[in-house]
């Protein structure tokens with residue numbers, strides 16, 4: 001069993017979707033839904049939404065997107081740190097059982113399914129169960145979400161490297177297998193997913209590793225949604241500023257030069273959608 005790319009066209013097929021790939025009975029499409037704004041969904045994901053019999057979706061998937069599939073049964077299989085949620089093994093078993101019933105299954109995950117989304121585990125489980133599978137990438141929050149916050153991750157001549165890292169591991173603790181001091185020694189921007197709970201220990205480890213205590217950290221909450229908030233803090237104040245601003249997950253920490261207005265240490269809130277002209 002192999003994973004098929006959904007996109008196998010040499011030229012763009014006509015809209016709206018008559019010639020697009022079929023989500024066949026008994027198949028699972030493992031799709032990214034993007035960071036929140038429905039406009040950031042891919043056309044392949046929209047095509048799958050229109051055909052699905054059942055959608056197994058994450059807590060991070062915007063409800064408005066699910067409303068585009070009124071014909072489909074919805075199964076919430078969200079995993080949110082600290083809150084009761086479906087076990088990963090149960091999610092995999094559910095996907096396999098639905099596919100074996102002959103349903104067209106859309107597994108819709110926030111952002112990109114293979115970026116800190118446990119999509120790899122689901123793909124492996126489906127392949128082991130001989131369930132045919134297509135993977136549709138999505139816009140990950142650590143790229144598309146940050147663009148809505150006005151944060152370019154690279155800039156010629158200034159910022160040539162980006163690291164994406166998770167702030168907690170499978171146990172829910174700070175990501176023990178990440179060598180934070182070594183990461184600190186790389187020159188580029190660090191984007192931390194799932195870093196809110198352990199923002200203090202992470203920032204202290206980065207300072208120990210050599211990052212300046214006054215280095216800018218942007219915190220972007222609920223990027224691309226109407227609840228989007230952005231604050232700009234410093235490495236040594238990040239915990240206090242998160243608390244003072246009342247920020248909650250989902251949020252990304254961006255450490256380093258990847259901010260549009262460097263040097264601004266006071267917390268700053270931008271409105272959605274971000275507009276450069278408004279600055």
Ligand code: SAH
Nearest residue numbers: 111112115117140141193194222223250251
């Ligand atoms: N697969 C997802 C990431 C899942 S891990 C993706 O590609 O984006 C969950 C973490 O992603 C959250 O804790 C948060 O750090 C980040 N995240 C997801 N959506 C977000 C959003 N709209 N705004 C800010 N952070 C987001």
